[in-house]
Amino acid sequence: MSESDQFDEILRSLTAAHHILIFSHLGPDGDAVGSALGLWWLLREQGKEVEVSFADPLPFNFRFLPGVELVTDRPLAGHDLVVALDGSDAERYGANFLTARASGTPLVTIDHHKTNTCFGDLNWVDSQFAATAQMIYHLARQAGWPLSAEAAFCLATGCVTDTNAFSTDHTTPTLLENVADLMREGAPLSQIIRQTMSLRSQADAALWGRILSTQHVERGVAWAMSSIADRKAVGASEEDGSGISTFLCNILGVKIGILFTEVDPETVRLSIRSRPLYDVGTLALDLGGGGHTQASGATLTMALEEAIQLVIPRAQALVQEKVALIP
Numbered sequence: 001m002s003e004s005d006q007f008d009e010i011l012r013s014l015t016a017a018h019h020i021l022i023f024s025h026l027g028p029d030g031d032a033v034g035s036a037l038g039l040w041w042l043l044r045e046q047g048k049e050v051e052v053s054f055a056d057p058l059p060f061n062f063r064f065l066p067g068v069e070l071v072t073d074r075p076l077a078g079h080d081l082v083v084a085l086d087g088s089d090a091e092r093y094g095a096n097f098l099t100a101r102a103s104g105t106p107l108v109t110i111d112h113h114k115t116n117t118c119f120g121d122l123n124w125v126d127s128q129f130a131a132t133a134q135m136i137y138h139l140a141r142q143a144g145w146p147l148s149a150e151a152a153f154c155l156a157t158g159c160v161t162d163t164n165a166f167s168t169d170h171t172t173p174t175l176l177e178n179v180a181d182l183m184r185e186g187a188p189l190s191q192i193i194r195q196t197m198s199l200r201s202q203a204d205a206a207l208w209g210r211i212l213s214t215q216h217v218e219r220g221v222a223w224a225m226s227s228i229a230d231r232k233a234v235g236a237s238e239e240d241g242s243g244i245s246t247f248l249c250n251i252l253g254v255k256i257g258i259l260f261t262e263v264d265p266e267t268v269r270l271s272i273r274s275r276p277l278y279d280v281g282t283l284a285l286d287l288g289g290g291g292h293t294q295a296s297g298a299t300l301t302m303a304l305e306e307a308i309q310l311v312i313p314r315a316q317a318l319v320q321e322k323v324a325l326i327p
Contacts, residue, residue: 003124003126006122006123006124007124007139007142009122010108010110010122010124010139011139011142011143013081013106013108013122014043014081014083014108014139014143015046015143017048017080017081018048018049018080019048019049019050019078019079019080019081020043020048020049020050020051020079020080020081020082020083021050021051021053021076021079021081021082021083021100021105022036022039022040022050022051022052022053022082022083022085023036023052023053023054023082023083023084023085023087023093023094023096023097023100024036024052024054024084024085024086024087024093025085025086025087025092025093026055026056026087026092026093026094027056027238027239027269027297028054028056028058028059028062029059029161029162029242030062030157030158030160030161030162030196031086031131031132031133031158031159031161031162032054032085032086032087032132032158033054033058033062033065033068033154033157033158034062034065034131034133034154034155034156034157034158034159034161035085035086035110035131035132035133035135035136035154035155035158036052036054036071036085036086037052037065037066037067037068037071037154038133038136038137038151038152038154038155038158039083039085039136040052040067040070040154041066041067041148041150041151041154042136042139042140042145042147042148042151045145045146045148045151046145051070051072051076051079052067052070052071052072053071053072053073053074053076053096053097054071054072054073054094055073055093055094055095055096055097056073056094056239057073057237057239058071059237059239059240059242060201060204060237060239060240061195061196061199061200062157062196064195065153065154065157066150066153066154067150067154073096074096075096075099076096076100077100077103079100079105080105080106081105081106081108082097082100082101082105082106082107082108083107083108083109083110084097084107084108084109084110084111084119084120085109085110085111085132085136086110086111086112086113086132087111087113088111088113088115088116088117088289088290088291089116089117089119089290090117090119106121106122107119107120107121107122108120108121108122108123108124109122109123109124109125110124110125110132110135110136110139111123111124111125111132111135112125112126112127112128112129112130112131112132112134112135113125113127113281113290113291113292114127114281114292114293115281115284115285115289115290115291115296116290127292129170130159130162130163130168130170130171130172130175131158131159131161131162131163131170132158132162133154133155133156133157133158133159133162134155134158134159134175134178136155136158137155137159137178137181137182138178147181147182147185148185148186149185149186149187150186151185152182152183152185152186152187153186153187153188153192155182155187156179156182156183156187156189156192157187157192157196159175159178159179159182160179160189160192160193160196160197161196161197162295163175164197164246165193165197166179168294168295169276169293169294170292197243201236201240203234203235203236203237203240204236204240204241206234206236207226207230207231207234207236207240207241208241208244210230210233210234211224211225211226211230211241211244211259212224212244212247214227215248217251217253217254218312218316219316219319219320220253220254220255220256220316220319220320221254221255221256221257221258221312221315221316221319222248222249222251222254222256222257222258223248223257223258223259223260223308223311223312223315224244224248224258224259224260225259225260225261225262225304225308226238226240226241226244226259226260226261226262227262227304228262228264228265238261238263238269241259241261242271244257244259244271245257245258245259245271245272245273246273248273249273249274249275254275255274255275255278255319255322256272256273256274256275256278256280256315256318256319257272257273257274258270258271258272258273258311258312258315259271260304260307260308260311262304263299265303266301266302266303267299267300267301267302268299268300268302268303268304268307269297269298269299269300270284270287270289270297270298270299270300270307270311271297272284272291272295272296272297272298272315273294273295274293274294274295275294276294277322278294278318278319278322279293279318280293280294280295280296280315280318281293281294281295281296283296283314283315283318284296284297284298286314287300287310287311287314288300
């Protein structure tokens with residue numbers, strides 16, 4: 001089935017369904033939260049019964065979004081359609097999603113990550129979009145659905161955060177035109193940028209200091225560590241410290257920035273960012289993760305030091321490979 005046919009079938013499925021369950025990925029970021037809540041508002045306005053489920057708590061700086069109080073982490077049943085947003089494979093959504101999937105309920109996936117495995121019954125995957133939230137905006141406009149101020153607020157948040165406030169290569173004239181339209185529908189852009197890109201809790205600020213004290217820079221790669229002990233010492237959560245991989249990537253001379261987050265003594269989550277030309281999406285895919293060319297991630301089942309010893313040489317090899325190709 002062609003991409004156009006998949007899109008049409010997804011629109012028909014959403015229109016025909018009565019009780020829809022929306023999931024987005026573990027460790028939710030702004031696009032995960034914004035696209036899920038944006039779709040929730042759009043479908044509710046079409047008279048659907050809709051629920052949104054996340055396996056992990058929502059980060060502090062996304063709790064200002066309209067509808068966030070309705071998000072649940074409990075098992076849900078009785079739906080006639082499941083929608084999975086912004087995650088590249090089925091393992092990225094948590095236990096409740098796997099339970100819903102096992103029930104045989106039809107599954108739609110919508111994602112802009114090129115590493116998506118197309119694990120749904122219907123899959124709309126298009127890496128030309130800057131954010132899954134932009135795809136939901138496109139869906140709404142193609143369907144002729146009205147965009148409420150609440151839906152616009154959420155969708156604009158996804159577009160802002162997944163482009164690092166319009167500073168990545170995915171920032172196109174079309175994206176800016178779409179966001180301008182969302183602003184006309186009521187999205188408060190300046191508030192979104194401040195809340196998602198600048199505002200931090202005291203615990204997060206304290207954790208940044210601890211993480212940055214662990215940084216290393218070598219052969220074009222900068223990395224740092226968020227340990228369980230450091231988070232406990234300042235009362236920070238596992239999600240605090242977000243944005244550090246981007247910060248590391250912006251150090252002069254650095255091509256790839258990596259944050260290693262110790263989830264437990266045998267699990268490490270990677271956040272990887274890169275400068276143009278350096279494809280860290282492929283690097284993450286090789287490690288069992290996925291993402292974009294310049295922004296990706298993975299979860300490794302090993303100790304923190306072991307993860308560093310595995311990943312850093314691969315990242316440095318990627319940098320050296322590209323350097324050798326540049327005249």
